[in-house]
Amino acid sequence: MRLGPGEFVLQQIVILHPILSPLWLGGLAWLFRGRGGHFRVLGWTFVVFFLMLFALKAKNYYLAPIYPLLFAAGAVGLEEALERRRARGTIGPEALVVAVIVVAGLAVAPVALPLLPPEGYVAYEKALGFGPPRTEVAHRGPLPQIFGDQFGWPELVAEVAGIYRSLPSGERARAGIFANNYGEAGALALFGPRYGLPRPISAHQSYFLWGPGDFSGDILIVLQDNRESLERLCASVEQAGEHFHPWGMAEENNPIFICRGLRVPLRTLWPRLKKWN
Numbered sequence: 105m106r107l108g109p110g111e112f113v114l115q116q117i118v119i120l121h122p123i124l125s126p127l128w129l130g131g132l133a134w135l136f137r138g139r140g141g142h143f144r145v146l147g148w149t150f151v152v153f154f155l156m157l158f159a160l161k162a163k164n165y166y167l168a169p170i171y172p173l174l175f176a177a178g179a180v181g182l183e184e185a186l187e188r189r190r191a192r193g194t195i196g197p198e199a200l201v202v203a204v205i206v207v208a209g210l211a212v213a214p215v216a217l218p219l220l221p222p223e224g225y226v227a228y229e230k231a232l233g234f235g236p237p238r239t240e241v242a243h244r245g246p247l248p249q250i251f252g253d254q255f256g257w258p259e260l261v262a263e264v265a266g267i268y269r270s271l272p273s274g275e276r277a278r279a280g281i282f283a284n285n286y287g288e289a290g291a292l293a294l295f296g297p298r299y300g301l302p303r304p305i306s307a308h309q310s311y312f313l314w315g316p317g318d319f320s321g322d323i324l325i326v327l328q329d330n331r332e333s334l335e336r337l338c339a340s341v342e343q344a345g346e347h348f349h350p351w352g353m354a355e356e357n358n359p360i361f362i363c364r365g366l367r368v369p370l371r372t373l374w375p376r377l378k379k380w381n
């Protein structure tokens with residue numbers, strides 16, 4: 105989702121834990137000024153990636169892999185500061201620093217890690233009063249996307265398999281399965297073989313590059329679409345099922361259609377189906 109400069113920075117602080125922000129921000133400062141500036145190139149590396157991903161409207165978690173670098177630098181800087189205190193005969197607050205980090209980490213661990221069942225997660229997030237910031241523009245559901253995206257896929261594929269098996273044998277031999285996003289396509293590719301399903305096709309993101317394969321579009325099982333748009337493309341549209349999972353991504357809770365008689369050959373239509381978001 106698109107964020108302004110202030111909100112993008114704020115979400116970095118929230119994702120990495122507000123109480124720990126002085127550590128990684130201090131690490132960035134240390135990379136520029138510590139040890140004679142020998143590690144300045146690493147600081148500039150972070151700055152360049154930060155600005156580049158912000159300019160490209162990246163999601164707030166895309167920067168996550170680079171933060172261990174800043175935390176490590178911050179730990180070195182903190183240790184140097186504590187050493188200076190000890191050299192002056194001042195007792196360092198090492199125990200306090202560790203206690204703050206442990207307590208802060210334990211408090212938010214249940215909303216950052218899969219430690220609780222869904223019901224427990226929702227209750228804990230409500231009691232805590234906050235949760236992870238939203239990372240998907242269209243995401244809806246009781247769980248954040250990183251958890252909600254782990255539910256419902258085997259059930260969805262089983263439902264598609266039931267629809268596929270319900271087709272007359274002549275249609276089944278020609279039928280393709282069209283997924284409107286790469287999550288559905290990936291689930292069908294992973295769980296579909298156990299049901300004897302054909303390879304899924306999708307025009308979403310890089311799935312588009314693999315093309316429609318040998319499917320003509322005569323018979324298509326279509327996921328995450330609506331009747332109105334399909335009726336413009338197909339001679340007949342039948343709702344054959346409806347997927348629902350209470351803890352999954354709410355945007356996946358949709359009817360499943362059978363599209364018969366594509367008005368334009370699938371290979372000709374394919375460039376118009378490309379979806380990049």
